[in-house]
Amino acid sequence: MNTLAPIDPRPTTSRRSRKKSRTRTELAEAGAHLFATRGFDETTTNDIAERADVSQRTLFRHFPTKEAVLYGDMDELLTELRDALEARPASEAPLAVVRNAVQSLADNFGRHRDRRLLQARLAATYPSVSAYSRATVQLGWEREIIAALARHMDVDPMVDARPEVIAGASMSAIRIATRQWSFSDGQLDYMALIVDALDAVATIGQEATPPGS
Amino acid sequence: MNTLAPIDPRPTTSRRSRKKSRTRTELAEAGAHLFATRGFDETTTNDIAERADVSQRTLFRHFPTKEAVLYGDMDELLTELRDALEARPASEAPLAVVRNAVQSLADNFGRHRDRRLLQARLAATYPSVSAYSRATVQLGWEREIIAALARHMDVDPMVDARPEVIAGASMSAIRIATRQWSFSDGQLDYMALIVDALDAVATIGQEATPPGS
DNA sequence: TGACTAATGTCAGTCACTGACATAAGGTTG
DNA sequence: CAACCTTATGTCAGTGACTGACATTAGTCA
Known part of the structure; x- marks a missing residue:
């Protein structure tokens, strides 16, 4: 055991999956912000996707419905x-x-x-x-x-x-x-x-x- | 009190409202039939309206949602x-x-x-x-x-x-x-x-x- | 009969959500 | 490192529920 934390040669979370969950988080945060400021019905899934800087299609790959973004x-x-x-x-x-x-x-x-x-x-x-x-x-x-x-x-x-x-x-x-x-x-x-x-x-x-x- | 039921000169339900509730009933029956035979998701509101011989718009004037047709x-x-x-x-x-x-x-x-x-x-x-x-x-x-x-x-x-x-x-x-x-x-x-x-x-x-x- | 009202039709539009296909970035294996 | 596979994303065209606006027709009533 050395003083430095061991470097895991096989990281549990790959860069890819980290990016993915970052996108998911950004979508959830974009949604929360827009829902809180504008209201739920007044926010479209396109608004959320644009604020998270991804396509609407990507939003629906991460969440099955608009409501699921909130929950x-x-x-x-x-x-x-x-x-x-x-x-x-x-x-x-x-x-x-x-x-x-x-x-x-x-x-x-x-x-x-x-x-x-x-x-x-x-x-x-x-x-x-x-x-x-x-x-x-x-x-x-x-x-x-x-x-x-x-x-x-x-x-x-x-x-x-x-x-x-x-x-x-x-x-x-x-x-x-x-x-x-x-x-x-x-x-x-x-x-x-x-x-x-x-x-x-x-x-x-x-x-x-x-x-x- | 005569043997015949008295004829109400002012019918509670006018011909207009009778027609209206007849349309509603026909929509509900058309929906029930299609839901039962085809399935719920497999039936469109247009299908229901056509089977009841009214426009889709009329369906949504009688029922707020597709589900409401069933209930x-x-x-x-x-x-x-x-x-x-x-x-x-x-x-x-x-x-x-x-x-x-x-x-x-x-x-x-x-x-x-x-x-x-x-x-x-x-x-x-x-x-x-x-x-x-x-x-x-x-x-x-x-x-x-x-x-x-x-x-x-x-x-x-x-x-x-x-x-x-x-x-x-x-x-x-x-x-x-x-x-x-x-x-x-x-x-x-x-x-x-x-x-x-x-x-x-x-x-x-x-x-x-x-x-x- | 003529004016008023309410039910319906028509049509164009919005928006959530989906399938299909292309692209590119990430990961793997020789 | 190079070829290869995998996967997240973009693009685009579509479906289907639902809505607003306006025209039309049928029922009502003075």
């Missing part, structure tokens, strides 16, 4: 969510699994705060973004939760409705928290809002009683 | 849902309100069985239909349920998460039931599936226990 970091987050769900001990109750797994995403949420706020804002403003969020992003989250809970509870999610029902309730809680957070312009503590809303999930089997009683 | 009867169903929710007694627990209100839609489901089966099938096959169902149709249901529960529980749904969480869980249950029903090719009893799945909602606050224990 380009979701794959990464979904992977983190999957790992966090996987890491929960078998002794934990299903609701606690979801709650604790989501809570462990706090780091990611902090790192991408601006992006998340932009996503939340645009989803609250533009129906097309809201639709994409529900039908694609949230569906992805839900699927991870269902799969994890089905394993955790050792049931077939096509037969036993509970994993999907818990997942649906949890996604509602996350939506509420996100709306409140966006509404507060990011001033409130996103994680605290999520945890509070998720805690309301545990109460829904009970008779309607005043909260806190 | 054209949802406004009617939403109204029924709202009324059914409204009709529930104040003494009923929130989950029972949803369950009983949905159950009272059985008539409607029976009347439009074929249409519902087509919708379910296409939503299971085509991502664009699935996305529309989630982001538009189910969102409409969810909003009605949230509003009704908020009134029923006398809480502000922007503050208290429970109405939305219960609504989200209920929509998950309805989705599961619809998937099972579609999977059985309409052989199983749709209402029974829905009620069974909704009953699973009541269990989610409890510790994970084997079903039936």
Whole structure:
């Protein structure tokens, strides 16, 4: 071992793939900038491509839809969510699994705060973004939760409705928290809002009683 | 009171509006036929318009999107849902309100069985239909349920998460039931599936226990 | 009947997205 | 290093959902 870091003769990321992900990043940033300043519907995919100095065709090679430019970091987050769900001990109750797994995403949420706020804002403003969020992003989250809970509870999610029902309730809680957070312009503590809303999930089997009683 | 039904001198529905809703119906039927035989993505809005013998422009005056042609009867169903929710007694627990209100839609489901089966099938096959169902149709249901529960529980749904969480869980249950029903090719009893799945909602606050224990 | 209104047709346009083909830059192997 | 393969990108022509503007026709009503 010498003092210099060993030079990897086979770099994991080749120059080519580095360039590729740089293009992707530039597209995402160009999109974010234009969406934030002009609005979502008011920005065309051509505008984004030109600002990133690539052709429109290249944009659609990196992202399947215009909405995906805005939510380009979701794959990464979904992977983190999957790992966090996987890491929960078998002794934990299903609701606690979801709650604790989501809570462990706090780091990611902090790192991408601006992006998340932009996503939340645009989803609250533009129906097309809201639709994409529900039908694609949230569906992805839900699927991870269902799969994890089905394993955790050792049931077939096509037969036993509970994993999907818990997942649906949890996604509602996350939506509420996100709306409140966006509404507060990011001033409130996103994680605290999520945890509070998720805690309301545990109460829904009970008779309607005043909260806190 | 004579034996003949009285002839209304001022018909509620003028010839003009009758023609209009006839055009709408013809468009919906043309769409259903083409979607069922050819597939959703494989049918263009022009195909539908031509089969209904109107211009494409007229189609888009009756329906905002291609997907809306498939779900054209949802406004009617939403109204029924709202009324059914409204009709529930104040003494009923929130989950029972949803369950009983949905159950009272059985008539409607029976009347439009074929249409519902087509919708379910296409939503299971085509991502664009699935996305529309989630982001538009189910969102409409969810909003009605949230509003009704908020009134029923006398809480502000922007503050208290429970109405939305219960609504989200209920929509998950309805989705599961619809998937099972579609999977059985309409052989199983749709209402029974829905009620069974909704009953699973009541269990989610409890510790994970084997079903039936 | 004549004026008003609402439903439809026509047409040109926008914009998201795709397939096909060409080019060039990156990487590999003798 | 030279020939060769691979892959990211550009170009271009197309499709299809949806829209605005304007003309036309059919229904309504005084």
